[in-house]
Amino acid sequence: xxxxxxxxxxxxxxxxxxxxxxxxxxxxxxxxxxxxxxxxxxxxxxxxxxxxxxxxxxxxxxxxxxxxxxxxxxxxxxxxxxxxxxxxxxxxxxxxxxxxxxxxxxxxxxxxxxxxxxxxxxxxxxxxxxxxxxxxxxxxxxxxxxxxxxxxxxxxxxxxxxxxxxxxxxxx
Numbered sequence: 245x246x247x248x249x250x251x252x253x254x255x256x257x258x259x260x261x262x263x264x265x266x267x268x269x270x271x272x273x274x275x276x277x278x279x280x281x282x283x284x285x286x287x288x289x290x291x292x293x294x295x296x297x298x299x300x301x302x303x304x305x306x307x308x309x310x311x312x313x314x315x316x317x318x319x320x321x322x323x324x325x326x327x328x329x330x331x332x333x334x335x336x337x338x339x340x341x342x343x344x345x346x347x348x349x350x351x352x353x354x355x356x357x358x359x360x361x362x363x364x365x366x367x368x369x370x371x372x373x374x375x376x377x378x379x380x381x382x383x384x385x386x387x388x389x390x391x392x393x394x395x396x397x398x399x400x401x402x403x404x405x406x407x408x409x410x411x412x413x414x415x416x
Contacts, residue, residue, distance in 0.1 A: 293330045315331045
């Protein structure tokens with residue numbers, strides 16, 4: 245899947261919960277974020293979120309580092325119609341690019357990273373968050389459901405399960 249195709253799929257999914265816009269330029273017209281969005285409950289548009297998307301085909305450590313540096317740079321910029329945004333990376337960096345190894349406590353629940361996953365807090369040190377997929381065990385339906393959430397520095401920003409948006413967890 246190309247980055248453009250992945251961007252389209254993520255955008256279609258998030259439109260249920262967020263007002264989204266593709267390819268938004270920084271005010272200096274030098275950088276462009278893949279998706280800019282505001283949760284539909286954020287009527288005052290105080291907590292914009294930007295998503296920088298990359299695919300994982302043939303990525304090296306250097307490529308991953310460049311992606312994080314790009315996202316960190318974006319977290320310091322003002323974007324047209326949005327200002328500064330919380331920048332997140334997608335798809336999920338934890339478990340896709342960095343897997344927890346022997347030096348880190350494993351935070352695995354139902355074969356999925358918890359929101360306080362060590363890599364999520366690692367990313368937070370660079371001022372960026374991540375779009376995560378996780379498994380939720382629905383005891384009422386007796387099945388595991390694959391859901392999405394946005395996490396910044398180990399804190400939940402948004403969870404698909406209840407369309408739970410927590411702007412107080414966004415560091416301004």
